[in-house]
Amino acid sequence: MIGNIYSKRGHDLEAILTATLQRATRLRPLLDERNADMVDALMAEAKANACRIAVVGQVKAGKSSLINALIRRPRFLPTDVNPWTSVVTKLHFGTAHEFGAVFQFFDEGDWDRLASGGRLLELSRRLGVTLDADTLGRQVRAMRESAELRLGKEFRKLLGRQHCFETASAEVLARYVCVGETFEGQELARSRGFVGRFADITKSADLYFDQAPFALPTVVIDTPGTNDPFLVRDQLSRESLDHTDACIVVLNAQQALSSSDLDLLRLLRGLQKEKLVVFVNRVDLLGRPIEEGQIVMRHVRDKLADEFPGHEIPIIIGSALQAERAIAAELGLADPMEQGTPGVARSAAGDLTDEARSLGPTGLEELSEVLSGLIVRGPAQRRLTRIQLELIELIAGVDLAARDEMALLDQRIAAAREDVATTIARQENAARALKQLEALAVSIGTDIREGFDAIQGMKDAGIARLDESLRDVVAEEAAAAREKLLQTSAKREQVVQFDTADLRLRLEGQFKSLYDELARQVQEAEIEMHARLLDRINPVLPDEALLARYSRVEPIDPSPSIAALGSTIALELDDQWRSWWRLWTNQKQRSRRLEELIVQEFQPLLDSLVASAAGALDDHLARVMAGLTNFSEELGGVLRRHKTHAVAQRGLGVAPSAAQIQTLQKRRAVLEDRVNFCVEAATDLDYMSRRVNS
Structure with a gap:
């Protein structure tokens, strides 16, 4: 049963967060x-640090x-409408908001671009071809009529x-957000404002819930399907997948991944493969689920x-529907297979084989564990x-101040047993140390500026090499x-399309490869600079600081x-590509133009790739400079x-009384x-940060 194996996703990170907050709470009064x-x-910031889990699929x-099962809300997302959404929908868990649901509509500029052909028109123009006027006109009219049917003339x-x-x-x-297919007799229901009434003009949807079933604040991102004729939402979908902790790729066991899934494969090429987990769903609908599932x-x-190649992407096989049904039974809710979504035409539930009914695990437990590992x-x-390192920095400041004060107290207590000569010698040593420290402060400032400028120069040179190398590849x-x-035939009717996958x-x-090498060089230079600074300052620090x-x-x-690697380019528009191909009759001319077009x-x-690399390193270096500034302040x-100690040394000639010594x-x-x-606290925080990042 789901209830017996269920545990909150992100529980490992929750334990680290809880321990971090405990140390921060104890630190604050100091x-x-x-x-x-x-x-x-x-x-x-730590409490609001949300994990992002994206879900894409066929x-x-x-x-x-699967999303309903993952969030433990059976039948929340409609499951009997295909495709059910054309909108990036974000489900926020554990994030406070004044509303439970916020739907943002396209503005005038968005809509005008949509109605004029969207990015499809832009890509077609880059090919030098014109969209078929009749086809474009029909699509625009259908879109406008759909919006007016649902919303009236004032949409x-x-x-x-x-x-x-x-x-x-x-x-x-x-x-x-629900689009669905147009069934006979459903137009009237839509015009009265039920299913999909605002779908044509909805740009994004944000839904807010309490934190359960996640151990940490979490955003589950449901991406729209690939039925976007003008590619207007294409960029919104790709942007929503940026900076995710994990991305679940849902496949149908009855029609698993194939070369025909071009849009899905292209989308996956724009994602970090180490964040992916594949869930092969609907295994219960196979004739022999266990055998055929393997x-x-x-x-x-x-x-x-x-x-x-070179990536080991976790693959889990299971049944989201059976997981959803088990959760519904556990929560005392109606069976998802017995009731359709309110206001949506129900689809017939297929019968399951005896083997499917006895499958046992649904794959949800394994998926939860993989997600926790990715998070x-x-x-x-x-x-x-980063938060842990900043806390360590603050702790080090408290530690340094405490050790400095302890050293002064030790000197005052020791003064009770000093002779005059010893006191004079100690005062002279303190004066010399103060002069050394003043000179050191000036030189450390120079070292910091020069060291940071050198790292910045290294970064700039590396980004330039990355840019040049990528352009050489293309x-x-x-x-x-x-x-x-x-070398191919010059027949005008034989269209050859350039496959961008290998590129x-x-x-x-x-x-x-180049980014990793540059990041390694920057990190090593940063570590060396910190080491040099610490070597300079160590002589004036208390022992064990x-x-x-x-x-x-x-x-x-x-x-x-x-x-960016997951975005559609003009070369991949089938109809427009055929039109471009027929613009040329000379194969040499066509070949040269193809090279230019690529x-x-x-x-x-x-x-975009170069800007992404530069942005990541610039953000890091901004935090480096903030850390160096704090170092200077310390x-x-x-x-x-x-200076305070040096002044105090002059008054230590008189030995403290017994009562004063007790107070000290x-x-x-x-x-x-x-x-x-x-x-x-510093040891614990350092261990937690290193354990995960090692």
Whole structure:
């Protein structure tokens, strides 16, 4: 039963978050107002640090049923309408919001672009061909008539607005994101404002729930299908998949992944493969689920290995519907197979074989465990690691101040047993140390500026190499395509289409290789700079000071967005490509133009990839500079305390009384407890950050 195996997704990261917040709570009372506010901000950020789980899939693969099971809300997303959504729908768990559902409509500019042909027209123009006027006219008229049928002649007044609801429900959802097929007799229901009434103009949907069934704040992203004739929502779908912790790819066991799934495969090429998990659904509908299910798994594994060599993508086989039914039974709800979605035409439920009924595990438990593993290594964990490092930095400051004060107290207590000569010598040593520290502060500032400038220069040079290398790859492939086309028949009616899959795969490999190398170089330079700074400052730090043991060297994002590699380009529009092909009768001319077109079409993709790499490194270096600034401030604190100590040394000639010594010793005990807490908390936070990132 689902109830027996169910556990919250993200539980591993939840344990790390809880431990981090406990250390931050104990740290806060030890800080001044400015740093206490900083801890408050870090704690709020940690609590709101949402994991992002995207779900993509084939049409009729049971994506909605899987999401319903994953969020433990049977029948929430309609499962008997295909395709059920044309809108990026985000389900937020554990994020406070004044409304339960917010639907954003396209604005005037969005709609005008949609009605004029959208990105399809843009790509066609880049090919130098014209969209068929009759076809475009029919599609635009159908879209306008659909919107007017559902919303009336005044539908344009809704553009750019939002509709908000106190709670999210399946009935509300169906009106804004559910498209479905046009069944006879359903037009009247639509015109009265039920299923799909606002779907034509809805740009995005955000739904808000309490945190369960996730251990952490989580966003589940339901992406629309590939039925977007003008590619208007194409970019919205790809953008929604950026910076996810995990992406579930839902396949239909009855028609598993094949070369005909071009849109899905293209989408996957724009995702980080280490974030993917494949769920082969509807195994219960196979004739012999157990035996045939294994055959399907092998097929999918082989297909993924061919498409994405070198990547081991987890594959899980199961039944989302059976998981949804089990959860419904556990919660005392109606069987999802017995009732359709309100306001939506029901579809007949197919009979299951005896073997399917006795399958047992639905795959949901295994999927939950894989998701937890991906989450604990994903962007949410990296954000938490950054927070942990900032807390260690604050802890090191508290530790340093406590150790400095302890040193002064020890000197005052020792003064009770000093002779005059010893006191004079100690005062002279303190004065010399102060002069050294003042000179050190100036030189450290210079070292920081020069070191950071060197790292920035290294980054800029590396990005330039990345840009040049990617363009070389495209130029090589374009030249090879030209030569290959020159060697083929020049028949005008024989259309040869350039397959972009190999080029996209090669670009991804080159991008990852060069980015990883550049990130490694930047990280090593950063570590070396921190080491040099600590070597300079160590002589003036108290023994065992945490500032010398823990330097803030944050891991660089290992997976900047490659979403551009999943975008559609003009070369991949079948009808428009045939029109382009027939523009040329001379094979040499056509081959040369093909080479130019490949370079031209991949230019925006390369620009996006380079910008993604530069952005990830720039964000990292901005945090590096913030850390170095804090380092300088800590050094300034050391300098101020040493000045205070130097002044105090002049008054230590008079030995403290017994009562004063007792007061000093009590204060020292408090400081020693503080140092012990700092050591323990910094060690724990450092261990947690290193354990996950190792």
